[in-house]
Amino acid sequence: FWSESKSISFAGCVTQLFLFALFIVAEAFLLAVMAYDRFIAICNPLLYSVQMSTRLCIQLVAGSYFCGCISSILLTSVTFTLSFCASRAIDHFYCDYRLLQRISCSDLYLHKIVSFFLCSIIILPTIIVIIVSYMYIVSTVLKMRSSEGRKKAFSTCSSHLGVVSVLYGAIVFMYVIPDRFPELSKVASLCYTLVTPMLNPLIYSLRNKDVKEALRKILEKKIFLFNSILTII
Numbered sequence: 001f002w003s004e005s006k007s008i009s010f011a012g013c014v015t016q017l018f019l020f021a022l023f024i025v026a027e028a029f030l031l032a033v034m035a036y037d038r039f040i041a042i043c044n045p046l047l048y049s050v051q052m053s054t055r056l057c058i059q060l061v062a063g064s065y066f067c068g069c070i071s072s073i074l075l076t077s078v079t080f081t082l083s084f085c086a087s088r089a090i091d092h093f094y095c096d097y098r099l100l101q102r103i104s105c106s107d108l109y110l111h112k113i114v115s116f117f118l119c120s121i122i123i124l125p126t127i128i129v130i131i132v133s134y135m136y137i138v139s140t141v142l143k144m145r146s147s148e149g150r151k152k153a154f155s156t157c158s159s160h161l162g163v164v165s166v167l168y169g170a171i172v173f174m175y176v177i178p179d180r181f182p183e184l185s186k187v188a189s190l191c192y193t194l195v196t197p198m199l200n201p202l203i204y205s206l207r208n209k210d211v212k213e214a215l216r217k218i219l220e221k222k223i224f225l226f227n228s229i230l231t232i233i
Contacts, residue, residue: 013095018076020094024192025122026068027167032126033060034160039133042153043140071118078114082106092186094193130164166196 008016040051079097082104090099097115101108134157141153170192 008095013100014076014080016095017079017097017100018072020193021072021075021097022065022068024068024171025071026065028122028126029064029067030061031160031164031167032129033064035130035133035164038157038160039136041156042137067122071122074114075118078111082108082111092189094189096189127168134161163196163200166199167192170196 037052041048044051075097079100082100083106084100084103085105088103090096090103092099101111137153137157141150144150144153170188
């Protein structure tokens with residue numbers, strides 16, 4: 001967005017696609033892990049410290065990035081074995097494998113098989129884990145008698161649900177939308193490449209009481225200064 005150059009080198013395109021695929025897949029698995037974490041915290045709170053040990057958390061995070069790395073290597077390898085004998089112009093603001101596939105003159109059969117396989121083992125399992133976890137969570141919350149307990153449970157899940165909705169909503173919109181609407185596809189890509197990472201710190205931080213208190217003090221100070229200026233005027 002800031003660069004005046006609208007071109008990218010072949011090595012730069014490879015690196016960009018590899019890192020993009022790595023982090024998007026890792027985030028999908030991490031969101032599934034977080035859904036399981038909230039399931040344990042709400043449905044089995046007394047066993048939480050035992051079932052979600054530090055060692056298990058480290059293994060789950062490492063496993064998420066490992067799956068992201070393997071998936072990224074496969075996707076990048078298959079994508080850049082294609083021949084690009086037609087136009088080298090990509091109608092996008094980053095190297096997306098769908099757009100690279102579109103400008104290729106190679107046989108795309110193997111590429112589509114690998115893409116479908118990766119989507120099947122990444123998207124379906126992570127969505128199933130998230131949905132099943134929240135089915136149990138909702139069932140447990142509805143059985144709670146105290147409104148305070150329900151409010152606390154909702155607060156625990158709200159930030160995660162917000163991130164899941166934004167990320168998966170944009171991805172579904174991006175890859176389900178017809179190709180005849182490329183501008184809408186770009187908007188969806190913009191959402192999960194820039195908007196989602198920008199919102200993540202805000203969404204997760206607002207659950208922290210210290211952050212809320214610091215934000216409240218900042219706003220009170222701004223309001224006080226504004227009122228003081230109005231009084232002087």
